[in-house]
Amino acid sequence: MITAERKPMQEIIDYVSPFNRILLVGCNECVTVCAAGGRKEVGLLASALQMSFMQRGKALDIQEITLERQCDPEYVEQLVNYVDRYDAVLSMACGCGVQEVARRYKTKPVFPALNTKFMGASEHQGIWAERCQGCGDCVLGVTGGICPIARCSKRIMNGPCGGSTKGKCEINPDIECAWQLIWDRLKMLGLEDRYEEIMEAKDWRTSRDGGPRRIVREDLAS
Amino acid sequence: MKTESVLEKVLTSGELAVTSECGPPRGSDADKVREKAEMLRGYVDAVNVTDNQTAMVRMSSSAACIIIKQMGIDPILQMVTRDRNRLAMQSDILGCYAHGINTMLCLSGDHPHFGDHPMAANVYDLDSIQFIQAVRKMREEGKFQGGSEIDKPPKMFIGAAANPFADPFELRVARLAKKVKAGVDFIQTQCIYNIDKFETWMNGVRERKLHEKVAILAGITPMKTVGMARYMKNRVPGMDVPDEVVKRMGGVSKEKQPEEGVKIAIETIERLKNVEGVRGFHIMAIEWEQKTPEIVERAGLYPRPKF
Numbered sequence: 001m002i003t004a005e006r007k008p009m010q011e012i013i014d015y016v017s018p019f020n021r022i023l024l025v026g027c028n029e030c031v032t033v034c035a036a037g038g039r040k041e042v043g044l045l046a047s048a049l050q051m052s053f054m055q056r057g058k059a060l061d062i063q064e065i066t067l068e069r070q071c072d073p074e075y076v077e078q079l080v081n082y083v084d085r086y087d088a089v090l091s092m093a094c095g096c097g098v099q100e101v102a103r104r105y106k107t108k109p110v111f112p113a114l115n116t117k118f119m120g121a122s123e124h125q126g127i128w129a130e131r132c133q134g135c136g137d138c139v140l141g142v143t144g145g146i147c148p149i150a151r152c153s154k155r156i157m158n159g160p161c162g163g164s165t166k167g168k169c170e171i172n173p174d175i176e177c178a179w180q181l182i183w184d185r186l187k188m189l190g191l192e193d194r195y196e197e198i199m200e201a202k203d204w205r206t207s208r209d210g211g212p213r214r215i216v217r218e219d220l221a222s
Numbered sequence: 223m224k225t226e227s228v229l230e231k232v233l234t235s236g237e238l239a240v241t242s243e244c245g246p247p248r249g250s251d252a253d254k255v256r257e258k259a260e261m262l263r264g265y266v267d268a269v270n271v272t273d274n275q276t277a278m279v280r281m282s283s284s285a286a287c288i289i290i291k292q293m294g295i296d297p298i299l300q301m302v303t304r305d306r307n308r309l310a311m312q313s314d315i316l317g318c319y320a321h322g323i324n325t326m327l328c329l330s331g332d333h334p335h336f337g338d339h340p341m342a343a344n345v346y347d348l349d350s351i352q353f354i355q356a357v358r359k360m361r362e363e364g365k366f367q368g369g370s371e372i373d374k375p376p377k378m379f380i381g382a383a384a385n386p387f388a389d390p391f392e393l394r395v396a397r398l399a400k401k402v403k404a405g406v407d408f409i410q411t412q413c414i415y416n417i418d419k420f421e422t423w424m425n426g427v428r429e430r431k432l433h434e435k436v437a438i439l440a441g442i443t444p445m446k447t448v449g450m451a452r453y454m455k456n457r458v459p460g461m462d463v464p465d466e467v468v469k470r471m472g473g474v475s476k477e478k479q480p481e482e483g484v485k486i487a488i489e490t491i492e493r494l495k496n497v498e499g500v501r502g503f504h505i506m507a508i509e510w511e512q513k514t515p516e517i518v519e520r521a522g523l524y525p526r527p528k529f
Binding site for chain 1: 304308330332333335336344346347348349350351352355356367383384385388389390393396397399400403404412459460
């Protein structure tokens with residue numbers, strides 16, 4: 001999923017304080033799962049903003065709405081009946097959702113309430129970790145199902161570097177050394193020999209380096 | 223001979239090679255480079271010039287290499303893949319080679335996290351092994367990494383680093399094998415304090431006959447104080463300083479600790495001379511370059527062969 005965290009309260013207040021009527025829009029997908037921008041977090045942020053405005057003697061008309069998917073034009077269209085009544089939209093979706101709202105409602109100011117973080121998975125309750133960088137040319141099939149690009153701090157394709165210590169990354173003992181994980185898994189799979197095959201220099205064109213990416217599916221495009 | 227490198231000539235002659243290190247200044251004073259390099263003149267075969275070492279901004283390795291080359295001393299161009307992509311690295315290699323620099327060291331480099339620009343983007347377009355492949359391709363095929371022809375290809379003698387002490391230990395020989403497969407000519411190791419563990423690693427290297435394909439220079443760093451020994455033991459990732467070494471440094475008075483550190487370095491060199499596959503020494507006297515000539519002399523590595 002795409003993970004996100006709420007921005008510091010002061011930054012959000014700075015965005016919305018010039019306005020009196022705010023449409024606060026959550027998303028029922030990834031940011032709900034990572035407890036950053038679903039219905040519950042929308043409710044909490046609305047209350048916090050009400051309090052903050054009240055303390056400054058200002059009135060705030062805030063409408064809460066959580067869309068099924070904020071990155072999808074079909075659902076963003078549902079805001080059409082609300083948008084005109086508000087001065088600004090505060091989005092609790094990931095950056096994709098914020099941009100979709102901004103694209104659809106061109107004359108309405110739209111602000112992000114979240115910092116979009118990474119594509120990741122839940123490791124434990126309340127802990128998410130990065131798993132994929134969307135490089136566009138997946139190598140997991142030869143790295144034992146562990147991604148060195150997303151999970152090695154130096155994204156080295158032929159690791160581990162000289163800083164791997166007791167299974168941990170040299171930059172932070174909370175980060176597991178991706179190459180230790182890869183090696184352990186290759187051993188479990190009986191694929192130790194594969195380690196010595198050099199992974200050639202990557203063609204980063206399939207990644208962000210090749211410019212903003214699009215997928216065109218002729219069979220689906222109408 | 224693959225190159226014009228003096229280091230290659232020394233290694234080919236069968237003599238033990240000696241290299242050392244010169245960290246460029248955190249400023250633009252060329253004389254600082256000259257002072258440090260001058261101390262090493264005649265005592266080492268070539269001088270590594272570090273590339274934004276520990277992820278701190280310094281005078282560029284390529285510029286400092288040119289200054290040293292102009293003094294008639296042979297530099298080893300260190301290049302990390304952290305700061306520049308493959309276009310920038312290859313163009314620097316062309317430029318340095320145009321100035322007569324023919325020996326280099328391909329590294330991934332310390333993560334920006336450790337330096338004074340932790341907010342910098344880390345590039346890592348290539349890793350060290352892919353970088354070795356690229357420099358090798360420039361030399362052997364006369365082609366850039368991207369595939370086009372080079373007009374007058376640079377013939378670099380290619381080095382890399384190896385850390386026999388990092389985890390997992392069982393991969394440390396295998397990773398060297400990958401660097402050999404990529405086409406590395408020489409290796410400079412992490413500083414050696416745990417000699418037993420280094421010898422175990424060398425056994426693994428010899429079992430696979432890697433020592434016949436790559437010249438291994440053993441890394442030596444004299445310790446100045448017991449504080450430095452403790453710091454290296456506890457704080458430097460991938461460094462293995464046994465308790466006995468810390469005890470030995472702490473067992474003499476503060477004034478005598480520098481001499482004790484030098485003694486340990488010399489004893490290490492003497493012991494490693496007998497290890498088959500060790501083809502020389504890389505002496506890194508960190509911010510203590512003036513000690514290098516003394517260590518070279520006392521370890522019986524002076525005078526250096528002339529080519």
